[in-house]
Amino acid sequence: MIRMKTILALTLALGAGLALSAQNPPTPPPQPQSQGEVRLTIVGPPGLPPKLAVPDFLAGGDVATGKLVGQVLWDDLNFEREFYLVPRDTYASIAQPGSLDQIPLDRWKELGVDGLVVGSIRRTGGNVVVQVRLIEVASGRSVFAKEYSGAGANPRFFAHTIADEIHQQQRALRGVARTKLAFTSDRDGERVKGAANSRDIQNIYIADYDGANQRRITATPSLDITPAWSPDTKAMAYTSYRSGFPDILVADLTGRRALAKPANGTPEKQNFLPAWSPDGERLAFMSNRDGNPEIYVVNRDGSGMRRLTNHPENDVTPTWAPSGNQIAFTSNRAGRPQIWIMNADGSGQQKITNESWCDRPTWSPAPFNEIAYASQSGGGYDIRIYEFATRNTRTVTDGIGSNESPAFSPNGRHLAFVSTRAGKAQIFTIARDGNGRKQITTLGENRYPNWSN
Amino acid sequence: MRIAALVSAAILALTVSACAKKVPLAKPTSPPPGGPGGASNRPPAPPVPVTEPQPVPVEPTSNTLDTRDLDDINKNSPFQPVFFGYDQAEVSSEGQQILNINAEIMKKQATWVITIEGHADERGTAEYNLALGERRALSARNYLVSLGIPADRLRTVSYGKEFPFDPARTEEAFAKNRRAHFVVTSR
Numbered sequence: 001m002i003r004m005k006t007i008l009a010l011t012l013a014l015g016a017g018l019a020l021s022a023q024n025p026p027t028p029p030p031q032p033q034s035q036g037e038v039r040l041t042i043v044g045p046p047g048l049p050p051k052l053a054v055p056d057f058l059a060g061g062d063v064a065t066g067k068l069v070g071q072v073l074w075d076d077l078n079f080e081r082e083f084y085l086v087p088r089d090t091y092a093s094i095a096q097p098g099s100l101d102q103i104p105l106d107r108w109k110e111l112g113v114d115g116l117v118v119g120s121i122r123r124t125g126g127n128v129v130v131q132v133r134l135i136e137v138a139s140g141r142s143v144f145a146k147e148y149s150g151a152g153a154n155p156r157f158f159a160h161t162i163a164d165e166i167h168q169q170q171r172a173l174r175g176v177a178r179t180k181l182a183f184t185s186d187r188d189g190e191r192v193k194g195a196a197n198s199r200d201i202q203n204i205y206i207a208d209y210d211g212a213n214q215r216r217i218t219a220t221p222s223l224d225i226t227p228a229w230s231p232d233t234k235a236m237a238y239t240s241y242r243s244g245f246p247d248i249l250v251a252d253l254t255g256r257r258a259l260a261k262p263a264n265g266t267p268e269k270q271n272f273l274p275a276w277s278p279d280g281e282r283l284a285f286m287s288n289r290d291g292n293p294e295i296y297v298v299n300r301d302g303s304g305m306r307r308l309t310n311h312p313e314n315d316v317t318p319t320w321a322p323s324g325n326q327i328a329f330t331s332n333r334a335g336r337p338q339i340w341i342m343n344a345d346g347s348g349q350q351k352i353t354n355e356s357w358c359d360r361p362t363w364s365p366a367p368f369n370e371i372a373y374a375s376q377s378g379g380g381y382d383i384r385i386y387e388f389a390t391r392n393t394r395t396v397t398d399g400i401g402s403n404e405s406p407a408f409s410p411n412g413r414h415l416a417f418v419s420t421r422a423g424k425a426q427i428f429t430i431a432r433d434g435n436g437r438k439q440i441t442t443l444g445e446n447r448y449p450n451w452s453n
Numbered sequence: 454m455r456i457a458a459l460v461s462a463a464i465l466a467l468t469v470s471a472c473a474k475k476v477p478l479a480k481p482t483s484p485p486p487g488g489p490g491g492a493s494n495r496p497p498a499p500p501v502p503v504t505e506p507q508p509v510p511v512e513p514t515s516n517t518l519d520t521r522d523l524d525d526i527n528k529n530s531p532f533q534p535v536f537f538g539y540d541q542a543e544v545s546s547e548g549q550q551i552l553n554i555n556a557e558i559m560k561k562q563a564t565w566v567i568t569i570e571g572h573a574d575e576r577g578t579a580e581y582n583l584a585l586g587e588r589r590a591l592s593a594r595n596y597l598v599s600l601g602i603p604a605d606r607l608r609t610v611s612y613g614k615e616f617p618f619d620p621a622r623t624e625e626a627f628a629k630n631r632r633a634h635f636v637v638t639s640r
Contacts, residue, residue, distance in 0.1 A: 316584035
């Protein structure tokens with residue numbers, strides 16, 4: 001019962017978000033008529049990224065919400081590093097105009113800003129209307145203007161939507177501001193009943209990509225681990241011990257379908273570590289059903305069960321190539337664990353790493369063709385990335401603590417991972433070049449991150 | 454009384470191996486030939502380690518094992534865990550001796566259904582250790598089946614490194630956590 005309630009609550013939260021839709025934009029400022037001179041992209045000085053400023057949104061008396069939306073939008077735009085975001089405190093002294101039509105452009109020119117993102121928030125009953133403009137400061141032209149309306153419960157979502165749309169329109173980039181992280185946590189301090197030794201239960205939690213809005217979505221008095229968002233983000237597959245043995249559950253996050261068990265586990269046929277095919281039609285996973293940990297694939301509806309590996313050592317942690325034609329996995333069949341790849345029918349198995357211990361691969365989305373994994377270094381692990389084009393590897397983390405379980409963001413530019421650098425295991429995000437590490441969780445132990453589309 | 458003696462022998466054997474700096478990585482020994490149920494194929498009784506005489510600890514007799522409830526049985530389990538080497542899933546010769554003793558108890562308690570939990574130390578990723586724990590539990594199960602314990606009385610479950618018995622980050626703790634652990638799940 002609790003489980004259904006929590007999942008339904010999630011449904012409502014997601015539903016509220018999805019209901020938010022762009023309305024007809026307000027009348028845009030007149031554009032120059034001569035076709036050749038129209039330019040909708042903000043540019044910076046030669047060789048440098050455009051400098052953007054994001055002051056507080058105008059929100060009437062609701063100064064806190066105006067400030068929050070401005071700050072979240074600044075953070076979202078800063079995350080992809082496509083723009084140079086001028087620190088917000090440097091323009092705190094510029095007084096807020098009465099409306100979006102009264103922007104003191106001279107003040108922003110003095111600051112050397114190339115683009116200015118301004119917006120307003122207006123509450124109408126339970127609803128909120130948000131207007132936003134991206135203004136080219138030199139010309140005063142508005143190159144992006146939109147109006148949104150939706151439920152006002154989560155103002156951060158407006159900022160995330162604006163950031164994604166600005167990245168798309170200005171840089172042809174798929175931003176990740178509206179994506180979410182799933183992970184496991186023992187933060188609620190609940191223990192397994194009847195166990196001989198003290199055992200903390202772990203359940204599945206989700207959060208916005210920036211760590212805001214963390215909430216629990218399962219309630220199993222044992223382990224729910226290894227969450228995996230379906231590609232359409234409407235379902236979560238995970239390994240659950242709720243029946244006393246591990247099996248793969250698929251929870252429909254829209255609340256319309258019952259829990260599914262596509263691998264059809266029994267005490268004799270246990271299933272772990274689900275990984276969705278990119279089209280969402282199949283799941284690769286590990287099972288002991290033939291007496292040894294092997295990789296299998298099954299259709300989402302439970303049909304078409306197929307074994308892909310057959311070796312007496314450990315074959316574990318499958319991950320799909322974005323094409324859906326290949327699967328990478330971990331195997332210790334050649335000594336210590338290494339990363340292997342194979343075709344999606346199990347043929348052509350080959351080892352691609354040759355280090356002391358390589359484990360838990362995750363294949364990057366396009367356009368990058370890379371595999372991130374945990375590689376033994378010192379007493380722990382570091383996140384490394386193997387690039388197919390060059391067969392080179394590079395290290396993303398810095399040797400502090402143990403760094404494991406990498407999960408790519410859907411645009412391939414970031415990774416979530418687990419690190420013990422701050423003591424207990426916590427979720428962090430980091431750019432694929434190792435910059436911008438950010439701690440996402442702080443309560444309890446948190447592991448098995450997965451990043452939604 | 455016989456069980457008490459066997460249990461104390463197991464405790465002694467365990468103490469000897471746990472005190473050693475490293476759990477010895479004995480070469481894996483093939484289980485004895487013969488399938489389940491072949492009583493004549495049963496291996497010889499394990500050699501009792503030579504140690505100083507010790508007082509026999511107060512242990513439940515088979516009579517009380519018949520009447521205690523499951524939680525109580527598992528809190529003072531008559532079964533000794535089997536320990537494994539780093540990234541290893543084969544049952545060592547010490548492990549076989551412990552399993553021989555566990556098998557004797559299982560034969561006396563012929564209605565018990567036992568879950569063999571596979572556990573791993575914190576080295577290696579959480580994901581990989583799910584597979585390693587699984588293979589440890591399966592190895593212990595296969596050996597018990599070779600001793601004649603019916604397969605349908607033995608379940609396995611891998612907890613990877615999720616439920617360590619000793620959370621310390623020492624070699625000694627790691628050795629304790631690389632185990633197959635026996636839990637009576639019905640009787």
